[in-house]
Amino acid sequence: MSIIVDPVQESSFEKPDRSQLWYRRLLANQQFLLLLVTIAIFVFFAFNRHVFASAGEFGNNVTNFCTLVLLGVGETYVIATGGIDLSVGSTVSLSGVVGAIAMEHLAMHSELLVLSVGTVVCIGIGILVGVVNSALIHYARLVPFVATLVTWGAGAGMCLVLTGGAPIGQNSGAIALTVPKIWIFSYPALIIIAITFVAGLFLHLSRFGRFTFAVGSNAFAARAVGINVKRQVTSVYVLSGALAGITGMFVYMRLGSGAPTAGTGQELIAIAAVVIGGARLTGGSARLSGTVIAAWMITIVSSGLIFMNVSPNYNQVAVALLIATAATAQALRKSARQSS
Amino acid sequence: MNKESLTSGAPTRTRWTGAKAVVAASLAVSSIALVGLGSASVAGASSSKKITIAFVVGAEADPFFISMNAGAQAEATKLHVDLIWQGNPSQYSPSTQIPVVQQVTTQLASAKPSALVLGPTDPKALEPYVKVAVKKHIPVFNVDSQDASLKNITGFVTGNNAQGGQAAADALAGAMGYTAGKTYNVVVGMTSPTATTNVLRYDGFKAEIAKKYPGIKILAEAYSQSSPTTANTNIQNWLTEYSQSSKTPLNGIFAIDGTNAEGAASALQAGGLACSKTVCGSGHVALVGYDAYSSNVSLLSSGVFAALIAQDPYQEGIDSVFNAYTYLKTGKLPKGVSKTTTLPNVTLLPTSNSTFLAKYTYATA
Structure with missing residues (x-):
């Protein structure tokens, strides 16, 4: 892995094959396969329970998808640099809790002001966690896994200290905002989907995105060509934290309160989405479209299993199987490419 | 790389x-x-002659245990005994509780201890450590949950979860306007299929339905795994599957603990199906929850909850300290107190007066 492998470059490199072997290329494309599998899963559930294909259930799934997708987006950036961010789940809880406390103090003011301040506070907490993560990585010289493990634990503990274990606040106005208004989309959901779209363009088309892949592919080479590796890594963790903060605000709105366990376990689901989406955990290669499709897949699998009245323990098994399948597909694809 | x-x-x-x-x-x-x-509060163990009672609970930052702590501390102050309060902040599990018990019993050995009140997080896993304490002549009491065998346990104070489940069934039937001969569709939001409090409450709920309300059909259970977000997702999906226009419209929800209560209440509000203080009929879903978190109590007042079943952790704390104190002074449990004391769960209603509600609302730190 001595050259910078940017997926965009990768695809342009293979251009000559396109006309003859388009079907082989398509079948070798993990995002495309993922989409096929997701559609198959959807058809299976919809066939078993027709209501699964209703607009109402699509609306539910969009809401659930929105609590996961931004964490996956942030995680995709981080994993593209070869790092990992375990802190996002507790950042969701912590930002929601701190935001809820701030909003409680403003309860007398207009709903718009309250929610705007809440959003700013949530994003601020997320950025703070991101800054602490990168400080631990750069100054305490911790590997990302350990650095974010520290903030994961500290964040979860802070939530309990601040709340005493009980949810904070009761905001029916916020809950009402998460109800689908435009077909299957609520207003906050539209914002989150827009952010996801922009983040995807940014990762794959901007200089910032190219630098991100460069750092993950080979940090020495990246430094040698003049990329400020430290700044790049810091930006990526701050971005991941900020996106977790936005998710924290969204979860607050869903529940109408800041709950200390609102984001528990979400970090692993986000990482699962990135891996299923085809990213390499060692960095340098990731596809945001893959993460997004995988997040949607995980969402409908969870909902579908609830519909079929299957214990959530099987849900974990199902996600584990998806990870194993995705990772195997990736390995097979890699060996196929090397032999051709 | x-x-x-x-x-x-x-x-x-x-x-x-x-x-x-x-x-x-x-x-x-x-x-x-x-x-x-x-994070545990250690009330000064300076004077060795003073009685010291150690309390080890499961999830120390849970409002339930915070309330218990408040009750125990109030009684300890009244009786002039020292209280050592310990527990893992959030994890209700023997793997985090065992080291705490070990640490407390060794600490007690050096400080010439008096008694240990333990809320075991597992009926079997804590038993060996109870034995160790008893060998060191420390009488051990159980609170809230119990060891599989009460052989080494001097006294046990607990809430009556089965009765709480029955009370929930009665409250839900009342809120749905139960009349014999009609069918009512109900779902149950749980945390896990095995958590003992969940199981006891659910068994009580089902027994009461079988006995008194044959028209109530339990369509499904869903598990939240202690996350209110997951609880919300579960209920949201049920509301779609058993929508008011379907063949099996949902009439009621039993949310078996505080987390499920929070998730169910927000899902009902988002779906526009929540009852209000004045209206709770067809087109609405009646909700009976468990655990009197202050946010849940405020939703009780607005009618989203038809009833909340509350435990009485404050009283459990008081009784445990008093039992231990009396036993240390007299060698016997207080007069009229049997080895197991069961405190009834209380039903809080939107019409309950505010003093009553305040008494049972769980404290926060």
């Missing part, structure tokens, strides 16, 4: 970074352990 090289800048430093990572990891782990022990 090597992930560490990202942060170190030179390959020769990689090994150093690895070593530092190990040190940091062990620091992180020990600091997590310290949080578990350090």
